[in-house]
Each structure stands twice: as C-alpha cells, then as structure tokens.
Amino acid sequence: xxxxxxxxxxRTIAIIGAIVVGVVAIYQVRNDWKTPGLDIQVSKLLxxxxxxxxxxxxxxxxxxxxxxxxxx
Amino acid sequence: MTAASLGHxxxxxxxxxxxxxxxxxxxxxxxxxxxxxxxxxxxxxxxYLYMRNAAPVWPxxxxxxxxxxxxxxxxxxxxxxxxxxxxxxxxxxxxxxVKFRRWMVATIILGALFLFGQGYEYTHINATWWGSTFGxxxxxxxxxxxxxxxxxxVFLIILLNQTLAGVYNKKQYFGLVAGTLYWHFVDVIWVxxxxxxxxx
Numbered sequence: 224x225x226x227x228x229x230x231x232x233x234r235t236i237a238i239i240g241a242i243v244v245g246v247v248a249i250y251q252v253r254n255d256w257k258t259p260g261l262d263i264q265v266s267k268l269l270x271x272x273x274x275x276x277x278x279x280x281x282x283x284x285x286x287x288x289x290x291x292x293x294x295x
Numbered sequence: 296m297t298a299a300s301l302g303h304x305x306x307x308x309x310x311x312x313x314x315x316x317x318x319x320x321x322x323x324x325x326x327x328x329x330x331x332x333x334x335x336x337x338x339x340x341x342x343y344l345y346m347r348n349a350a351p352v353w354p355x356x357x358x359x360x361x362x363x364x365x366x367x368x369x370x371x372x373x374x375x376x377x378x379x380x381x382x383x384x385x386x387x388x389x390x391x392x393v394k395f396r397r398w399m400v401a402t403i404i405l406g407a408l409f410l411f412g413q414g415y416e417y418t419h420i421n422a423t424w425w426g427s428t429f430g431x432x433x434x435x436x437x438x439x440x441x442x443x444x445x446x447x448x449v450f451l452i453i454l455l456n457q458t459l460a461g462v463y464n465k466k467q468y469f470g471l472v473a474g475t476l477y478w479h480f481v482d483v484i485w486v487x488x489x490x491x492x493x494x495x
Contacts, residue, residue, distance in 0.1 A: 229364075230364045233364035233365060233367065233368050234364050234367065236368050236371070237364065237367035237368045237370070237371055240368070240371035240372075240374075240375065241367075241370075241371055241374070243375075244371060244374045244375050244377075244378050245374075247378045247381075248374075248377070248378060248381075251378075251381055261319075261322055261323070261326065262322055262472045262475075262476065265326060265329075265476055265479075266381075266475065266476060266479060269377075269476070269479035269480060269482065269483050270377070270381065270479065272483040272486055273374050273377050273479065273482050273483060273486065275486060276370065276374055276482070276483070276485070276486030276489065277371075277374060279486065279489065279490055279494060280367050280370050280371060280374075280489070283363060283367055283489075283493065283494050284363075284364065284367045288494055289363055289493065289494040289495075
C-alpha cells in the first residue's frame with residue numbers, strides 16, 4: 224500500500240468514525256436535555272465538546288482546516 | 296434526631312437518603328477535581344501558545360510535524376470510547392448489567408488502542424522532547440494526557456471489578472458516575488490537544 228493510499232484510507236476511516244460518534248454524542252445530549260442533576264449537566268457539556276471534536280476531525284480529514292492544507 | 300429516638304427502627308430508606316447526601320458532596324468534590332485538572336492542562340497549553348508565539352518560525356526548522364491522519368483515527372478511537380462509556384452508564388441505570396459490562400470492556404479496549412496508537416506515533420515522529428520547543432510541548436502535553444488515559448483505564452478496570460463484586464446497585468453507583476465523568480473529561484482534553492498539535 225502506498226503512502227498516498229494509506230493516508231486516503233485513514234482519512235476515510237476518521238471521517239466515517241467521526242460522523243458516527245458525533246451523531247451518537249449529539250443524540251445522547253438531546254436525550255438528556257431536560258434531565259436534572261449536576262452529573263448529567265457536566266456529562267452533557269463534555270459530550271457536546273466531544274461532538275465538537277468530531278467536527279474538527281471531519282474538517283481536518285477533509286482537508287478544509289489544518290496545517291496539511293498549508294503545505295508544510 | 297435519630298430514627299430510633301423517633302420510635303421506629305432505622306429503615307433502609309434512611310441509608311439511601313444518607314448516601315444521596317454524601318454522594319452530592321462527593322460529586323461536587325469530583326467536579327472540583329476535574330476543574331483543577333483542567334487548570335493544570337490549561338497552564339501547559341498556554342505555555343505552548345507562548346512559546347509558539349515567541350518563535351520566529353513555526354514549525355521550528357528540522358522538525359517533522361506529526362501525522363494528522365493517524366491522529367484523526369486515534370482521536371475517533373478515543374471519542375468512540377467516550378460513547379461506549381456513556382452506553383455502559385445508561386445500561387447500568389436501566390439495570391442491564393450484562394450489556395453494561397460489555398460496553399465497559401469495549402471502553403477499556405478502545406482506551407488501550409488509543410494508547411497503542413500514541414506509542415506508535417511516539418516511535419515514528421521526527422521530533423524529540425529535548426530537540427525543539429515543539430517537541431517539548433508535544434511530548435509533555437500528549438504524554439500527560441496519555442498518563443491520564445492510562446489512569447482512566449486502571450480506574451475503569453477497578454470499577455468493573457467492583458460491579459462484579461456487587462459494590463454498586465441500581466440506586467447507589469457514585470463510583471460509576473465519577474468514572475464516566477473522568478473518561479469524558481479525558482476525551483475533551485484530547486479535542487484541544489488534537490486541534491493544537493495536528494490542525495492549527
């Protein structure tokens with residue numbers, strides 16, 4: 224497998240994985256939206272940030288953001 | 296005023312009420328611990344930002360930047376473990392212990408896979424801890440995070456053993472809540488580190 228093909232495969236895995244995990248995280252936040260309790264509130268905040276991380280991974284793997292697009 | 300002085304035997308619910316009161320205090324303490332850990336990471340991140348801003352050229356000459364594609368997959372492994380941990384907790388709340396254990400084991404395996412990926416990257420990156428400001432910041436921050444992941448895996452294994460030993464029940468499971476919050480916290484710290492070292 225060439226370096227270019229490997230990079231393509233890794234990017235594809237990352238994008239698909241990020242979509243799945245991001246959707247799951249948002250769905251869980253939505254499910255717990257009205258549930259009271261400090262632990263649930265902290266959990267929701269952390270899950271939302273995790274979903275944000277998935278967005279960053281998608282954009283980075285897609286080549287929209289990141290130093291790889293700058294040609295370093 | 297105790298239950299005995301009121302003329303009736305101490306009831307099981309009295310123990311549960313006491314547990315809830317103590318659990319609230321412990322939860323607050325645990326959240327404060329997470330905030331203090333957040334400050335620890337923040338101080339290292341700001342040190343990195345300061346060094347980066349002060350450098351005339353970035354990345355420093357001769358330094359090979361890490362592979363963002365591999366890191367993206369590794370990130371998804373870690374974020375995926377956050378999702379499996381959440382499923383484990385949900386299953387515990389709904390009383391399905393077998394599924395809880397399966398998700399917990401999945402979380403531990405994914406956490407270990409993340410550490411393996413991190414180790415692979417350490418052995419292949421063209422930078423050293425002492426060679427440049429980038430290398431120093433990269434190995435310090437990702438190493439500190441990796442140590443947190445390692446501690447999290449040990450924490451989860453202990454929790455799994457405790458559930459097998461019957462330490463927790465459907466109403467009293469503060470340890471599992473703490474474990475879930477800690478694992479999500481470790482995931483979120485990685486979001487920032489991924490952005491700093493692989494994207495920005």
